[in-house]
Amino acid sequence: MSRASMHQTPARATYDVVIVGGAMLGSSTAWFLTENPDFDGSVLVIERDPSYGMCSTAHTNSCIRQQFSSALNVRISQFAADFIKNFRAYMGGDTRVPELSIQSYGYLYLADSPAFAEVLRQNQKVQLAEGVATQLLTPDEIARDYPFYRLDDIVLGSINRIDEGYWDGGTVFDWLRRSARERGVEYISNEVVEMSRNAAGDRVETVTLKSGEKIACGQVVNASGPRATRTAAMAGIEIPVEPRKRFTWIFSAERPLDRELPLTIDPSGVHMRQDGPTTYMAGGHADPDPAVDFDDFTMDHGLWQDQVWPTIATRIPQFEAIRVVTEWVGHYAYNTLDQNAIVGPHSQIENFVFLNGFSGHGLQQAPAMGRGTAEYLTYGEFRSLDLSPLGYGRIERGEPVVEKAVI
Template identity: 70%
Template sequence: MAKLTFDTVPNRASYDVVIVGGAIMGSSTAWFLTDNPDFDGSVLVVERDPSYEFCSTAHTNSCMRQQFSTELNVRISQFAADFVKNIRARMGDDDRIPPLSIRSFGYMYLADTEGFADVLRENIKVQHAAGAATQLMTPDEIRSTYPFYNVDDIVLGSINTVDEGYWDGAAVFDWWKRQARERGVDYVANEVVAMNRDGRRITSVTLKTGEVIACGQVVNASGPRAARTARMAGIDVPVEPRKRYSWVFKAETPLNRDLPLTIDPSGVHCRENGGGTYQAGGHADMDPAVDYDDFHMDHSLWENHVWPILATRIPAFEAVKVQSEWAGHYSVNTLDHNAILGPHPEVENFIFLNGFSGHGLQQSPAMGRATAEWLTYGEYRALDMTPFTYQRIVRNDPILETAVI
């Protein structure tokens, strides 16, 4: 597939919608706007780094799950699964788009206390009510099905092997971006450095190259930089970049079956990667906000924290070799680790699409669709996303989601 290139200067001096950030959330929104027959406006996507080398989209596990504790988050993932499995039909039967699937090895939550086991028992009620196929497993059942685990300290497990696991997020992202551009969305390699506000509205944005672009609505899809973008409009949003580390390693003795994305009680997680390789993730005990450009790798974290936990949980991982490692950023909503979506109550044409706290990739189909609906109709139609309103930030009224990784 040929590499897409972006111009620097927009084709127009005015757009109906300006999207700040062209990674997976911005591109999902742009594509869903082009797919909505009731939207006939112009769209500009401003992306500061069209290589996407350091964006959260590029550093993802690329997995989806339905194991959430709120019905809305479950429904959001169910739409993602449906979209991915039917991507060609969803995208206009474009025969250039490859058929995609979900490698449903599932997520395995492991509880080592009765308190956390009770959380899993409550969560499964929500998941089953929404139609998810989650199962609870006793330690003996886990040993029988996944004999590579050491579960001597485990009280209960929870897993769902239907529409839960790896999917090709990069392919979906690429085709959203490609089709959006083919349908008339303008992408520029530039940066929004200022916003011009007149009372309750943003009237224009100023680009780093000096152009002032008039706009009808502005979407903040700038990932970990969400707070910086909001401040240009005189708005605060509680989103900050937190560093998350990943390792791909090869096992000397690979497991004899797929490894679910395993969430150890410590918070360290690991999943099947294929070919005898596995991908692990975690973070340091101290988890402060970091600079937007801080991708420094803490090499000691693997030796001193992550690997010992993995080798204890899965003894076959005592002999492994790290093949690659990197640091990326979560866009953490410090109020409740859930999305912030929709308009600001005082700046009515400033639209939030922020704060996904690590589950943004799997939520991108539903979130892009919802944002496109709001931009077109001033309301949500397919799924009611109003619980994610910015108003809850003002009220200090968090959404309780217990299944956060």
């Protein structure tokens, strides 16, 4: 069934689970609910844009890494890697589903100060304890493996070449969504504009659609990406999530490199990687990095000219002569407290479930987060992987869960 064929009007007046947002995280949750033999309820996914043209999923760079400073974030990505590499098996062996892999050219963090180098060393200890094959490289070792970098300001590098790089996030999203619908999840093209709570104020009773229908719900999942704050506010909840612009450029080089370019995180924050056989991808953001309107996708052409391209050409002199092929703007659903996801139930409104604030990690974290959210909706607890450290309680207390490896 095509995206355009989504109905606007729900088939029922009551659903056990209403998911607000049908992109990667909402569809992952919906699919894992259908996969859980102990869940037999009804599911409605409400997506305001059936083309998915402006959602974060559509603008992702579709990368995955294991190099996090938090053991939980490492495990979340480890499950994603397994899910991607065994995608057809997870989809029940459906021969329509393609076999997928990860193009593991690795992430290379470059540290230009002793303090940053120490962060990489501490991160590696966490990663090695979780079975990640992270290596620390001296500048000479980086030059040996990747002789095209200028390294006179670099004191240490960190790289992992296993299950780090590019994957086909678009295909995974399409199949999660398609399979969920085939299994009975209802998707509609509409928008939630209001929520009502019960007399005690501890449950959301109904959601009201833009088209006027009022839907009774057992549980509500906020999977609305950069619009998460607006969705939460309908239930009287505040969360520290805002849309922030992230810019991407695809470019070709007059003199292509003689080997694959790892996803290189320059100390400036600009990052770049191999994209195709002869093209490369670069990303960055403005400084300062303000919140923007939900519908603001205006390109900042000066950012490329004044900041990103000079950084690229300085780090890789071979990239002094390059040409932009295409460019786009996407939004991070940026958690201003700690740039980590908010997952699980609200503390007082017990049937309002968060899936928000991923700050650029949402695509790679979607398999584990969808699985965990489906478990919570079914059992009232996380079972496969304890996601409770990322719960709403820390937001309420103002206690960040620090993740030092944020791009």
